[in-house]
Amino acid sequence: MTTDAHRREQRAAAGLVACALVVVAVGVATARPRAGEAQLARVIPDGEVVAQVPARGRDPAAAERARLRRALDTNPRDLATASRLARMLIAAARGGGDPRFLGRAEAALRPWWDEQSPPAEALLLRATIRQSRHEFEPALADLDRLVAAAPGDAQAWLTRAVVLGVRGRYSDGLASCARLDTLASPLVVAACRAPLLGVTGHARGAAAALAAELRFARGPGEAAWAEAALADLELWSGDAAVAEARLRRLLARAPEDGAARAALADLVLDDGRATEAAALVAARDGDDGLLLRHALARVAQGADPATDPTVQAMAARFEAARLRGDSVHQREEARFALAVARDPARALRLAEQSWRIQKEPADARVLLEAAVAARAPGAAAPVLAWLAETGCEWPRLRALAASLRGPR
Amino acid sequence: MKGRSRALLVTSALVVGVGLVVGLARTAHAHKPSDSLLVLSPGAVGSGRWDIAIRDLDDVLVLDADGDGGVTWGELRARQADVTAYALGRLHLRTPAGACALATSGPPAVTQHSDGAYVSLPLALGCAGAALDIDYRLLFDTDQQHRGLVRVDDGRGGAEPILLTARDHQRTVSWSAGVAPRSSVAAFVSEGVRHIWGGLDHVLFLLALLLPAVLRRDDGAWAPVPALRPALSDIVRTVTAFTVAHSLTLSLAALHVVAMPARLTESAIAASVVLAAVNNIWPVFGRHRWVVAFALGLLHGFGFASVLADIGLPRGRLVSSLLGFNLGVELGQLAIVAACLPVAYLARRTVAYRRLTVPGVSAALAIVAIIWLVERALDVSLITGRLS
Numbered sequence: 030m031t032t033d034a035h036r037r038e039q040r041a042a043a044g045l046v047a048c049a050l051v052v053v054a055v056g057v058a059t060a061r062p063r064a065g066e067a068q069l070a071r072v073i074p075d076g077e078v079v080a081q082v083p084a085r086g087r088d089p090a091a092a093e094r095a096r097l098r099r100a101l102d103t104n105p106r107d108l109a110t111a112s113r114l115a116r117m118l119i120a121a122a123r124g125g126g127d128p129r130f131l132g133r134a135e136a137a138l139r140p141w142w143d144e145q146s147p148p149a150e151a152l153l154l155r156a157t158i159r160q161s162r163h164e165f166e167p168a169l170a171d172l173d174r175l176v177a178a179a180p181g182d183a184q185a186w187l188t189r190a191v192v193l194g195v196r197g198r199y200s201d202g203l204a205s206c207a208r209l210d211t212l213a214s215p216l217v218v219a220a221c222r223a224p225l226l227g228v229t230g231h232a233r234g235a236a237a238a239l240a241a242e243l244r245f246a247r248g249p250g251e252a253a254w255a256e257a258a259l260a261d262l263e264l265w266s267g268d269a270a271v272a273e274a275r276l277r278r279l280l281a282r283a284p285e286d287g288a289a290r291a292a293l294a295d296l297v298l299d300d301g302r303a304t305e306a307a308a309l310v311a312a313r314d315g316d317d318g319l320l321l322r323h324a325l326a327r328v329a330q331g332a333d334p335a336t337d338p339t340v341q342a343m344a345a346r347f348e349a350a351r352l353r354g355d356s357v358h359q360r361e362e363a364r365f366a367l368a369v370a371r372d373p374a375r376a377l378r379l380a381e382q383s384w385r386i387q388k389e390p391a392d393a394r395v396l397l398e399a400a401v402a403a404r405a406p407g408a409a410a411p412v413l414a415w416l417a418e419t420g421c422e423w424p425r426l427r428a429l430a431a432s433l434r435g436p437r
Numbered sequence: 438m439k440g441r442s443r444a445l446l447v448t449s450a451l452v453v454g455v456g457l458v459v460g461l462a463r464t465a466h467a468h469k470p471s472d473s474l475l476v477l478s479p480g481a482v483g484s485g486r487w488d489i490a491i492r493d494l495d496d497v498l499v500l501d502a503d504g505d506g507g508v509t510w511g512e513l514r515a516r517q518a519d520v521t522a523y524a525l526g527r528l529h530l531r532t533p534a535g536a537c538a539l540a541t542s543g544p545p546a547v548t549q550h551s552d553g554a555y556v557s558l559p560l561a562l563g564c565a566g567a568a569l570d571i572d573y574r575l576l577f578d579t580d581q582q583h584r585g586l587v588r589v590d591d592g593r594g595g596a597e598p599i600l601l602t603a604r605d606h607q608r609t610v611s612w613s614a615g616v617a618p619r620s621s622v623a624a625f626v627s628e629g630v631r632h633i634w635g636g637l638d639h640v641l642f643l644l645a646l647l648l649p650a651v652l653r654r655d656d657g658a659w660a661p662v663p664a665l666r667p668a669l670s671d672i673v674r675t676v677t678a679f680t681v682a683h684s685l686t687l688s689l690a691a692l693h694v695v696a697m698p699a700r701l702t703e704s705a706i707a708a709s710v711v712l713a714a715v716n717n718i719w720p721v722f723g724r725h726r727w728v729v730a731f732a733l734g735l736l737h738g739f740g741f742a743s744v745l746a747d748i749g750l751p752r753g754r755l756v757s758s759l760l761g762f763n764l765g766v767e768l769g770q771l772a773i774v775a776a777c778l779p780v781a782y783l784a785r786r787t788v789a790y791r792r793l794t795v796p797g798v799s800a801a802l803a804i805v806a807i808i809w810l811v812e813r814a815l816d817v818s819l820i821t822g823r824l825s
Contacts, residue, residue, distance in 0.1 A: 075511030086504020132582025
């Protein structure tokens, strides 16, 4: 081999090494973190907020919950601390619609949760958490035990009346309200009776009785509760406009009342004002109840369910709930299946499942609507029987029933 | 006075009670309580990913240091070690071989789920075996309605997750059946062997380097080496150079000292096979093939590193795992050499080997590698999509 050839080979080899090093250098210089590893790169600025959490520094309730939790950590069997924390957590779950707080409340009551007869305080809170998870029969068992042990406990009678109403046991519920006569104000008694009388064909009389007591409300919480019940009665009596005006006044005073906002959005949606309904609930998608109304409004406005982000967000939450085995939202999911997914058969199945558990007018409505859409009038029979038995006056239910009974 | 205080008690109870009752009667929201999502993938060592809501972690670890209601990226990063320790302390995995040495395989990331932001922990499970016992205890002490959704990624996909609850938090799942239990370093060794055998581009590159090792250039043509010794020394030099080079870049990349874009790495590796193959037909580097092996080995090291990143390198056992993986690569490589060299040595005197096998196989290698190069550089799929 000649020296020239040897030199040429050496140069080629050196050139290759240089090339490889250049490739490596270029690669290293242009490297980005692998997908999904935002952490290495300073892609997210340190100051950027990645998650919203309860503000312990600003919200006194959040700070108090954190303090009680620390206290409970050192002494988990301290019933006073545990029940105080559980009470605050239940209030937080209701206020912000975040059900995480309910699981935390249950954890606070863990030492008493499995007891047959826990102390009255723990029993009431356990019943409250159970009914919020739609475990109505265990909740009722707790409440029965509670009122037997402490017949002077107004809260127990009141909660019991509401659960009995949801289960469709209206006369038992009214009897429970009657026990409040000597224990609570006439306003509380009237508000206790309101949903029971409203469903059973006495909405107008119940509304008059409740309206007469409104001005005696003790505090804004009690007033808001009574007004929301009154709006329901007005709706069922056929005075949708009056109910709407009442809910608007209520929301003007308490914009964070998610339940009142959902009720108002339903009224506006039923009146065909989808854009107005969307505006009412937009930017409140954290609350699943309001997210549902938002999705319904978007579809009513003509959005394509397959691409609309609000609809997709709602579908994702239903799927997440399904994965964890939750079924507390069957009524909502039935509405979604009916109006958004346009799957009447599925809507009917969900509505039937829901009807077995709770019997409120809204449950009756979605079942009847699903039966109409699925062309399965036979499936409506239980609700039609319920309607005949109770005499519920809500015009929307009456119209649906008439269309199902009418000649086909 | 007694009657009056009784009335006051009732009133205060009712005010709270109103809150409780209103929530019951008027809302039946579709709720999103607390879930975590844990994906477990079997393999020689096993990997995984665990997504936990930042809201939940904040509740137990107080991530929002300034209490303003927003967890910032900075606040989260500052507590990264606490988050990892909290989570890993509440997940216990074992196989029949013993407890898994669970570790994170990288820093946590932030990911979005239907109800907000989650921390996503990449996991190295550090165990193998036919069955995996899962004991999941995250958050149950503070949230009785928390759920662990565990998806075992068996490669078939689409499996419904296992639902773990406060009362039912243990489960045994079948897990990479047939894989004998091993210590984790041994598992990384086998992962390395598997990779060099499974990664066709590395095998072809080696093949291109090996083909002419039993020949020498004589007057512009291939001639057989007279004895085994020069062939062996050539091989040893070449393989050693390749090994040293790729070990270097593999280590640097696995330790996050340097990083290289996957597309560039893959394209460069394809180009390296082209180069090595063409060099067998028109030799440019002469006896300096070990230099070729070294230069291109640097690129292959990045390729190995990306595999290792997919498997997940357990933190705290970085060095031993890395050594194990590298050792596996070398063993796999030596096995290929041991299989090819004797055949090539015996065939070296035949005209067919010199005139047909070496140029023919090299040309075929070059063509395959050129297709890879185009596919990888342009990010298109030609005909080899199923091969690589």
